[in-house]
Amino acid sequence: MPAVPVTYTFLGPEGTFTEAALLQVPGAADAVRIPSSNVNLALDKVRDGSADAAMVPIENSVEGGVTATLDAIATGEELRIIREALVPISFVLVARPGVKIADIRSISTHGHAWAQCRLWAEANIPGAEYIPGSSTAAAALGLLNDDGVHYDAAICAPIVAEEQPGLQVLAENIGDNPGAVTRFVLVSRPGVLPERTGADKTTVVVPLPEDRPGALMEILDQFATRGVNLSRIESRPTGQYLGHYFFSIDADGHAADARMADALAGLHRISPATRFLGSYGRADAQSPVVEPHTSDEAFQAAHAWVQGILSGASVSQDPAPEASRTA
Structure with a gap:
């Protein structure tokens, strides 16, 4: 029985930068490619199953976030970003x-x-x-x-x-910035996450649970205290009423990383309506700097230490730092 061909949709018609981004996906050149007239229509094709995935623009190095994509992916039936692509832009x-x-x-x-x-x-x-x-x-x-x-x-x-x-x-070459680059994301229905590569990105949407002093700081602290760097954060109105916003965030790391998993759990405690949009490899393959105390090994050792306390076992402590012993 012949294999069913993969169907992609993209912001069309043919010849857009979005199609150029899609053609970076292995096998896309030989797959079924369906243009969509707008981002919402492209994502709806994924949601209703008429397309396996959609390539849409999400960020530009000059203009920042593409609001149509940020809003469309933050609401409605959940979707997952499984890949990103970067395309140099000239006009x-x-x-x-x-x-x-x-x-x-x-x-x-x-x-x-x-x-x-x-x-x-x-x-x-x-x-x-x-x-x-x-x-x-x-x-x-x-x-x-x-x-x-x-x-x-x-x-x-x-x-x-x-x-x-x-x-x-x-x-x-009429662009005002000759080095302009647009970032695109490939979006599919929820499924198994792409394997972590060591150079990954995680995207989440976090509604502000309460409009009060320090509310945004609590959200940011979930990343900062665990050594997770943010590469993008943007506020968007929810449309419910004036002054009600959600934050669209890109963070360095994969949900399978201990520091990221802990940060996501913290976000959910603060804002239960947090929407996870995916963990996927970075297009530029840049690995984040991970401090020793936020590595997977450090989290595992810390959890083991706490479990030892709860079990009543004797728990040893690492020797004091040299500076402390000689002070």
Whole structure:
């Protein structure tokens, strides 16, 4: 019996940076790939089983978190991040053949792309109106619509212009930050966690249980006291009422690490509605610095020491530090 092919969805249409991120996944080039017009639709396809996983953008080095993804993954039926991918970002300005930069009065692209090219646009096409697009590729392909289009040019990835003969490139490398990188995550339904690699990341959503002085500090202390570094923390409104927020957090380490498991348990005690979104290998393969007293061995030794106390056995103590004995 032939194997059922893996089905992926991604923020489309074809030619987006999101598809480029998906193609970094082993086997994705030969899998079924279904474009989705927005992040919510992509994640819903995973939830209803019509796709095995979805690749969506979650963070940009210039603009920070992608709010549509942060909000969509924090609510609804639970999902898991199982992989991340990093894609260097560059942009081109495209239009129909015959259009010149001087003719442009309006430009369409995705909001994050516009934010990364705004200064270039203001300097080279002052006064041009921004028309939001569902994606950079969708904005570019919209220029080819025979029914007419309500903007003059689009900002997109170079590959879109290369693959569409009906588009002409008016300007290249128009990003305000030439080193821009976008981080994407592959999201699936809950299952067995990816094996820890030693260079991992854990993502959680923590609602603020009570709006009072020190409430956020209690959340952060669960990581700090266990030697867990945070690589990203962002607040997002829950939508329930004004002033009610949750925190989206990326922490260095895997749920199988003793320090991370202890931190997650602490978070759940403080905020029982904490949502675990996954532990997965870092795309940059950078291992965290782990202090000796927060290593797995240190946690195991500490638990064994406490168990010895509870069992009534004699428990030995490590000799005092040299400085203490000679003081």
